[in-house]
Amino acid sequence: MQTAEVLGSAAQIIDGPPAEILARLSAATAELIPHRAVAQLASQCASTPVTAHGEPVLAEAVTGADLAGLLGTVTAGQPWQGVVPIAGSRHPVLAVASDRAPRGSVVVFIRYDETPTEAAAMVQTVWDLITAHMYRLTLEREPGALAQNRAVAEGRADIAAELGEAHAATLATLLGVLRNQRIDDASARSMAVELALNGLAELRNDTQRDRVCSGEEPAGRAFDRLAESLRALLRHGPVDLELDAPGNDRLIPGGVAHAARVAVRSVVLAMLTQDRVRRIRVGWRWTDPELQATVRDDGPGLLENVLDLGQLAERLRLHAGDLDLDSVPGWGITARITLRPQSTPQTVTSEPLAALGNRELEVLERLAQGHRNRSIADALHISESTVKFHVANILTKLAVTTRTQAAALYHATAV
Numbered sequence: 001m002q003t004a005e006v007l008g009s010a011a012q013i014i015d016g017p018p019a020e021i022l023a024r025l026s027a028a029t030a031e032l033i034p035h036r037a038v039a040q041l042a043s044q045c046a047s048t049p050v051t052a053h054g055e056p057v058l059a060e061a062v063t064g065a066d067l068a069g070l071l072g073t074v075t076a077g078q079p080w081q082g083v084v085p086i087a088g089s090r091h092p093v094l095a096v097a098s099d100r101a102p103r104g105s106v107v108v109f110i111r112y113d114e115t116p117t118e119a120a121a122m123v124q125t126v127w128d129l130i131t132a133h134m135y136r137l138t139l140e141r142e143p144g145a146l147a148q149n150r151a152v153a154e155g156r157a158d159i160a161a162e163l164g165e166a167h168a169a170t171l172a173t174l175l176g177v178l179r180n181q182r183i184d185d186a187s188a189r190s191m192a193v194e195l196a197l198n199g200l201a202e203l204r205n206d207t208q209r210d211r212v213c214s215g216e217e218p219a220g221r222a223f224d225r226l227a228e229s230l231r232a233l234l235r236h237g238p239v240d241l242e243l244d245a246p247g248n249d250r251l252i253p254g255g256v257a258h259a260a261r262v263a264v265r266s267v268v269l270a271m272l273t274q275d276r277v278r279r280i281r282v283g284w285r286w287t288d289p290e291l292q293a294t295v296r297d298d299g300p301g302l303l304e305n306v307l308d309l310g311q312l313a314e315r316l317r318l319h320a321g322d323l324d325l326d327s328v329p330g331w332g333i334t335a336r337i338t339l340r341p342q343s344t345p346q347t348v349t350s351e352p353l354a355a356l357g358n359r360e361l362e363v364l365e366r367l368a369q370g371h372r373n374r375s376i377a378d379a380l381h382i383s384e385s386t387v388k389f390h391v392a393n394i395l396t397k398l399a400v401t402t403r404t405q406a407a408a409l410y411h412a413t414a415v
């Protein structure tokens with residue numbers, strides 16, 4: 001498709017009611033990219049961040065949780081094609097992310113098959129234009145109402161994600177009991193009933209108790225609550241849990257402690273989906289104004305399910321936090337979670353690379369030298385999927401859209 005045609009198509013798509021943009025996008029791309037449905041996650045739109053159009057059964061079932069991982073891991077300017085879980089099943093998709101709004105957006109074409117498409121670059125251009133247009137429309141709204149809607153939407157998304165993880169933890173514990181060959185059937189049924197009842201009680205009480213805690217709690221007590229929930233999760237499975245307590249009882253803001261427990265549990269659940277994991281080690285350190293949690297496993301060291309952790313990375317970014325992953329084939333995965341109180345002022349610096357962690361700087365240095373992902377992975381003794389995760393974080397933190405722009409910024413500022 002020629003440039004004039006792309007611009008003409010984009011003009012037709014955005015020329016009309018905003019609520020119909022997705023339907024017009026679907027119609028305009030139907031021949032180039034045959035698809036069953038198209039869905040978007042536009043985090044700048046607080047009231048309705050997730051919309052979908054297409055086959056009713058599929059479009060109505062798409063959720064923010066389905067798309068959040070893609071927003072956190074698909075790089076703006078680099079369309080991604082693959083298979084992801086959406087609406088309870090795995091589907092081939094084309095995902096296109098844009099950074100033309102401060103918090104980004106992603107559009108996902110749920111396709112009939114995995115046949116590669118040559119129209120991805122055209123869709124990228126059109127989606128950038130649509131994202132910029134929609135963001136401009138949000139700025140025209142009354143600021144107070146917009147801020148209120150966004151706060152409500154963020155709170156709703158956080159609660160939904162945490163409840164989903166609580167459900168996953170309960171189900172994983174139940175499966176551990178039912179699969180344990182050392183427990184007879186009668187005992188397994190009794191334990192499963194007890195676990196289910198406890199899970200219901202936790203859903204009603206524990207999340208609410210954590211979230212309303214606006215004060216502070218000792219670091220040791222906060223970690224003990226995390227340890228208790230992880231022991232329950234792993235008690236009946238083959239995975240050993242090792243704990244590295246903080247070693248002091250300095251006070252942690254209740255919100256930070258709660259966020260750390262949720263994030264660590266998310267990482268542990270993702271690690272348990274791998275084969276050959278036999279040991280998970282969890283620890284955290286509170287060095288005011290920052291809590292650093294580390295989770296390590298001894299699994300295969302492959303981030304094949306990186307989209308799940310991408311959802312967590314995106315949530316942490318929105319709340320002044322960070323997720324850094326290292327995976328070494330044959331040795332396991334290490335996840336480092338950093339959390340700060342929301343009121344903590346961010347350091348203002350004229351050095352754009354200051355936002356990057358040590359591992360991200362190592363990746364960026366080799367990226368700027370022209371190395372591809374495989375070469376970087378070999379040099380740093382990590383997996384290629386880990387490199388992709390770091391590159392996505394680097395582009396986000398540097399506010400650039402391509403590897404070339406990141407490399408140019410490195411050469412312009414690195415000493």
